[in-house]
Amino acid sequence: MHHEKPSSLHSNPFQLPGRWYRGNLHTHSKMSDGAHHPNQVVKWYAENGYDFIAFTEHDRWTDAEVARQLSNGLLVLPGVELSVGLSRQCSPMHVVVIGDVNGLPMNGGLTPTQALTQSWQSGAFAFLAHPHWSGLSLEELAVIDSIPAIESFNYASDLENHKGLATIYWDDILGRGQATFGVATDDAHFHEADHGGGWVMVKASRFSAEALIAALRAGHFYSSSGPEIYDIRMVDDQLHVKTSPASAIYWVSSGCFGWHAHAAPGQTIESAAFYIPSGLKWIRIEVCDPQRRWAWSNPIFLMDQGSEQHPN
Ligand SMILES: [Zn+2]
Ligand SMILES: [Zn+2]
Known part of the structure; x- marks a missing residue:
């Protein structure tokens, strides 16, 4: 499948105009298997430093009109979490779609490839949800045709059975030459304290559903469970990173490539070169704070665009 890439991939959100908006792209309410009425969910996020959320109920689209009605001090994006079959380990596979899903069947009949491809082609942002929790093998991951984004951290899965982190899957896709973004979310259901543990920071020029979805599709965001990333930029062969107080800052790439800057015990650092x-x-950046919470940048593509490293 062909995303509108690669030109957008090379624009660094830290060097773009606009401002950062904090959002949770994976939320449930009583409209599916969540504990709370959507208004209570909106209230919690509005009171806890968020700019936007998306209701992503199981196989039930929260459309633009419903989203508008729910927007009470918070921008609510249209969305859905589609069932896309079972993994070989017999656990549910899900694709989260943010935006317009016109024409997408809500009966669980799509494959992961179909759900990702069709929603992306209709102008939505879509990501493969919680691959570790789904028990996906890397072989099953590899036959999904093109994965524009993957849920690299799912807070509810992290709480439930410690299967929330999926950077191994993300790096496997990147290592095969596909350009894939990583998304941290809550997957909040509010049966327990599963909210406020994973979010995206999106750089957008306007505060609207359209502008946020366009920014997500272009990869103009980073993900976090705690730390902030203030700047990432390449100056010649040096990568400069600025963050909130961190115990470690890493860059990671394919295979064994990558390096670190560790703070001295009991200390923090706020930059690295x-x-x-x-x-x-x-390359991508990971930041660890003293509470062992993390931030993850999207991959930064280093070679000239137009060469063959972007097969999708
Ligand atoms: Zn799910
Ligand atoms: Zn979910």
Whole structure:
């Protein structure tokens, strides 16, 4: 499938105009298997420093009109969580779609490839949800045709059975040459304290559903469970990173490539500069704070666009 790439991939959100908006892209309410009425959910996020959320009920689209009615001090995006079959380990696979899903069947009949491709082609943002929780193998991941984004951290799965982190899956896709963004979410159901643990920071020029979805599709965001990333930029062969107080800042790339800046015990750092060897196709940043919470940048693609490292 062909995303509108690669030009957008090379625009660094930290160097774009606009401001950052904090949002949770994976939320449930009583409209499916969540504990609370949507208004209570909106209230919690509005009172806890969020700018937007998306209701992503199981196989039930929260459309633009319902989203508008729910927007009470918070921007609510249209969305749905589609059932897309079972993994070989017999656990449910899900694709989360943010935006317009006109024509997408809500009967669980799509494959992951179909759900991702069709929603992306209709102008939505879509990501493969909680691959570790779904028990997906890397072989099953590899036959999904093109994955524009993956849920690299799912807070509810992290709480439930410690299967929320999926950076291994993300790096496997990137290592195969596909350009894939990583999304941290709550997957909040409010049966327990499963909210406020994973979010995206989106850089957008306007505060509207259209502008946020366009920014998500272009990868103009980073993900977090705690730390903030203030700046990432390449100056010649040096990568400069600025963050909130951190115990470690890493860059990671394919295979064994990557490096770290660790704070001294009991101390924190707020910046790092790394020499990046030539020949790498992508790098991404991970930040760990003293509470062992993380932030993850999207991959930064280092080679000239138009070459063959973007097969999708
Ligand atoms: Zn799910
Ligand atoms: Zn969910």
